[in-house]
Amino acid sequence: MTLDAAQSFIQRAVSDYDMVDRIQSAADDEQIRQILVELGFEFNHEEFEKAYYNVLTWCQTEGQADHVKEIKLWWDCMGYFFGAVEKS
Numbered sequence: 001m002t003l004d005a006a007q008s009f010i011q012r013a014v015s016d017y018d019m020v021d022r023i024q025s026a027a028d029d030e031q032i033r034q035i036l037v038e039l040g041f042e043f044n045h046e047e048f049e050k051a052y053y054n055v056l057t058w059c060q061t062e063g064q065a066d067h068v069k070e071i072k073l074w075w076d077c078m079g080y081f082f083g084a085v086e087k088s
Helices: 003-015 017-024 029-038 045-058 062-082
Strands: none
Touching (some): 017 062
């Protein structure tokens, strides 16, 4: 589990709609975790939160920041519904 993996995940999720759809189509939190591991994204809740704020500060436009915020909201919702957001 790394902060780098979480940052990379957020950056990729902004533009990789196929990856997002694949995660979105998962039946449960275990499937989500399997997809993340397969893609090389292993991180916990705390790392995701730190990564979110890091990536947000890298944004150069309001539009970029809005996309990152959308990913955060989506990920939080996935965690709410499936428990995918691991609490440390």
